[in-house]
Amino acid sequence: MDVNATFIGQIIVFLILLWFFNKFVVPPLAQANADRRKKIAEGLEAAEKGQKNLDEAKGQVDALIREARERANQIVDQASKRSNEIVEAAKQSALSEGDRLVAAAKQQIELETAKARETLRREVADLTVRSAAKVLGREIDPARHADILGKLATEI
Amino acid sequence: MATEHGAGHGASPTDYILHHLTHYKVGEGFWTWHVDTLLMSALLAAVVGFFFWRAARKATSGVPSKYVGFFELVLDFVDGQVADIYHGDRRFLVALGLSLFTWVIAMNTMDLLPLDLPGGIAGLFGAEYWRVLPTADLNGTLAMAIVVLVLILVFSLRAKGLAGYAHEWVAVPFGIWLAPANLVLNLVELLSKPVSLAMRLFGNMFAGELLFMLIALLGFTVVGADLGSALGMVGQVLMGSVWAVFHILIVVLQAYIFMVLPIVYIAMSEEHH
Numbered sequence: 001m002d003v004n005a006t007f008i009g010q011i012i013v014f015l016i017l018l019w020f021f022n023k024f025v026v027p028p029l030a031q032a033n034a035d036r037r038k039k040i041a042e043g044l045e046a047a048e049k050g051q052k053n054l055d056e057a058k059g060q061v062d063a064l065i066r067e068a069r070e071r072a073n074q075i076v077d078q079a080s081k082r083s084n085e086i087v088e089a090a091k092q093s094a095l096s097e098g099d100r101l102v103a104a105a106k107q108q109i110e111l112e113t114a115k116a117r118e119t120l121r122r123e124v125a126d127l128t129v130r131s132a133a134k135v136l137g138r139e140i141d142p143a144r145h146a147d148i149l150g151k152l153a154t155e156i
Numbered sequence: 157m158a159t160e161h162g163a164g165h166g167a168s169p170t171d172y173i174l175h176h177l178t179h180y181k182v183g184e185g186f187w188t189w190h191v192d193t194l195l196m197s198a199l200l201a202a203v204v205g206f207f208f209w210r211a212a213r214k215a216t217s218g219v220p221s222k223y224v225g226f227f228e229l230v231l232d233f234v235d236g237q238v239a240d241i242y243h244g245d246r247r248f249l250v251a252l253g254l255s256l257f258t259w260v261i262a263m264n265t266m267d268l269l270p271l272d273l274p275g276g277i278a279g280l281f282g283a284e285y286w287r288v289l290p291t292a293d294l295n296g297t298l299a300m301a302i303v304v305l306v307l308i309l310v311f312s313l314r315a316k317g318l319a320g321y322a323h324e325w326v327a328v329p330f331g332i333w334l335a336p337a338n339l340v341l342n343l344v345e346l347l348s349k350p351v352s353l354a355m356r357l358f359g360n361m362f363a364g365e366l367l368f369m370l371i372a373l374l375g376f377t378v379v380g381a382d383l384g385s386a387l388g389m390v391g392q393v394l395m396g397s398v399w400a401v402f403h404i405l406i407v408v409l410q411a412y413i414f415m416v417l418p419i420v421y422i423a424m425s426e427e428h429h
């Protein structure tokens with residue numbers, strides 16, 4: 001229990017320890033701590049910023065996608081309209097072509113009919129003249145009786 | 157903690173306890189040196205300082221290793237305590253609190269060593285006595301308390317100036333006309349702080365140490381293979397264990413008190429009355 005010179009020695013020991021802690025232990029540890037705190041704060045801030053940017057980018061992407069979808073729909077609409085038009089036009093042209101062909105064919109038929117009728121008339125006239133000649137027993141001069149023949153031919 | 161008894165040290169229980177309460181001394185009168193206290197405290201200061209120094213050297217702002225993390229945890233704890241109490245540049249006070257806290261824990265922990273082990277080891281080197289617990293020596297605790305007292309004075313003078321502090325001594329709390337009463341009261345107030353600090357730690361650790369010794373005395377009842385001896389042995393092991401576990405609390409608690417109170421005193425000393 002007695003207090004003696006040990007007391008002085010203990011003071012010296014403690015002062016040395018205190019000086020050592022104050023100079024070599026607390027400053028570097030506290031510095032590292034403070035630096036890390038700052039780093040973490042910066043990291044958190046950066047993360048928040050990144051998140052915000054990401055959100056913004058997501059919004060932009062959404063808008064772009066919406067726009068693209070609209071445009072695609074537009075294009076599809078246009079294309080189907082156009083194709084309908086083309087099909088319609090093709091149908092129209094096919095119909096008119098058909099009509100034209102039918103008309104041409106009719107004309108041809110009429111022409112052929114007329115021709116055949118002409119030929120037939122001529123042959124009938126010829127035949128008539130010849131049979132008339134035979135009946136009369138003499139030659140009928142076609143030139144002299146042309147008027148009668150022509151009249152006859154028109155009657156057939 | 158108590159080992160199987162050290163009856164070889166002394167013939168009777170009284171001798172055993174007296175032997176364990178005697179310092180290894182060098183010198184005469186006031187100039188007596190307790191070699192055990194000085195050596196143990198210096199050794200533990202070196203150990204504590206070394207571990208913290210290694211941690212401080214490795215500390216970076218990056219991811220801390222587990223080793224550094226542990227010491228940063230201790231520093232953070234002390235820093236938090238100091239920050240709660242003292243509002244100002246607290247770098248020095250953190251160093252003060254940290255050195256007190258860790259050093260006192262290290263010294264108090266010596267109480268948990270087997271009671272006769274340190275003395276036995278010291279005996280191998282020719283030391284007849286060896287008290288391993290520097291905080292159960294009033295010199296050890298008083299030394300820290302005196303340093304704290306000086307710091308209180310330094311901080312008071314720094315905050316208030318010589319005139320302001322002197323005025324406080326003679327005029328507070330009763331006014332200038334009762335200067336003698338003020339002086340006496342202030343003196344008592346000032347001195348009570350280091351004295352209570354030193355006595356509290358010393359008393360706790362001394363009592364703890366003494367109780368370990370008393371528990372160890374149960375070993376004296378072991379004389380042979382009879383019921384009394386068996387009871388004595390079981391009692392010693394059981395009570396020694398229980399007290400050791402409880403003592404862990406005291407070790408840390410007293411160190412914590414010895415860290416916080418000086419900070420409180422210093423913070424108070426800067427306040428103007």
